[in-house]
Amino acid sequence: MFAYIPYEYGNSKAVMESAGFLLAGDACLKVSVSFHENNNAILKVYEHRNSSYSKLVLSLSQLQVNWRTAEADISGYAKKLSFIAQSGHRTGGGIAIDDVTIETSRCSGVLKVSCDFDGGTLCDYTQASDDSFDWTIKTFSLHNALGKSSLENSDHFIEADGMSRTPGEKTRVFSPLLNSSVPQCLSFVYKIDGPYVGILSVCTQSEFDGEMFLNCNVWFRSTSKSNDWTIGRAQIPPSQNFRIGLQAKRGTVGGKISVDNVTTKFGNCQ
Numbered sequence: 001m002f003a004y005i006p007y008e009y010g011n012s013k014a015v016m017e018s019a020g021f022l023l024a025g026d027a028c029l030k031v032s033v034s035f036h037e038n039n040n041a042i043l044k045v046y047e048h049r050n051s052s053y054s055k056l057v058l059s060l061s062q063l064q065v066n067w068r069t070a071e072a073d074i075s076g077y078a079k080k081l082s083f084i085a086q087s088g089h090r091t092g093g094g095i096a097i098d099d100v101t102i103e104t105s106r107c108s109g110v111l112k113v114s115c116d117f118d119g120g121t122l123c124d125y126t127q128a129s130d131d132s133f134d135w136t137i138k139t140f141s142l143h144n145a146l147g148k149s150s151l152e153n154s155d156h157f158i159e160a161d162g163m164s165r166t167p168g169e170k171t172r173v174f175s176p177l178l179n180s181s182v183p184q185c186l187s188f189v190y191k192i193d194g195p196y197v198g199i200l201s202v203c204t205q206s207e208f209d210g211e212m213f214l215n216c217n218v219w220f221r222s223t224s225k226s227n228d229w230t231i232g233r234a235q236i237p238p239s240q241n242f243r244i245g246l247q248a249k250r251g252t253v254g255g256k257i258s259v260d261n262v263t264t265k266f267g268n269c270q
């Protein structure tokens with residue numbers, strides 16, 4: 001299904017309503033979404049509980065051509081969903097959706113961990129503010145993507161540039177809150193420009209008794225194979241109300257640490 005935004009339809013919307021349904025309890029909506037050539041378009045999903053009460057459950061606005069599965073918690077009182085494609089003030093392009101499912105358990109949040117950064121977005125990751133610099137989204141040049149099949153269609157990645165930083169300075173991005181009763185394997189590709197440039201770590205951050213605990217020993221490396229793109233896999237233990245973080249720490253030499261194609265799956269890393 002594709003909501004196309006024609007030339008004359010700025011600031012307008014297309015609404016699609018589901019059939020009515022009854023849920024036995026809280027549920028999880030999953031929908032595949034792809035944005036085409038319009039960085040003002042927004043997809044919103046509302047749950048309707050009765051004729052006078054509806055609630056926004058999902059809002060996506062990132063320009064991302066690659067299909068991505070989004071998920072949203074739905075209350076057990078929901079009886080209908082509506083999908084609203086808003087054009088914003090720019091015209092042209094549109095929003096495509098596919099594979100709409102409702103699963104009868106709360107969302108795990110795990111889907112929000114996967115991000116390929118393509119289209120220049122951090123997906124659902126956010127920059128930490130208690131660190132000393134930020135990851136930046138960079139565009140691939142054809143040259144550095146060549147010969148790396150896992151990066152063939154990649155147009156963006158994230159980079160921690162330590163050139164103008166001092167040793168020990170750190171930058172982190174964090175996933176949204178996750179709940180997982182089973183282990184998961186986080187996989188990604190990474191590149192560390194040379195020895196002593198720094199350390200890339202996978203962290204978990206959780207709240208306990210009102211205090212935040214950060215553990216960046218989940219996985220860490222100070223080199224990548226031939227200083228080039230290398231596959232990394234980090235085993236994430238089951239936990240409640242936690243975030244996954246990617247941290248780069250500047251070493252004694254200025255250089256860049258890069259990450260792309262972050263995905264996750266349930267189970268142990270092979």
Ligand SMILES: [Ca+2]
Binds near residue numbers: 127130133134172
């Ligand atoms: Ca930061």
Ligand SMILES: [Ca+2]
Binds near residue numbers: 155
């Ligand atoms: Ca990418």
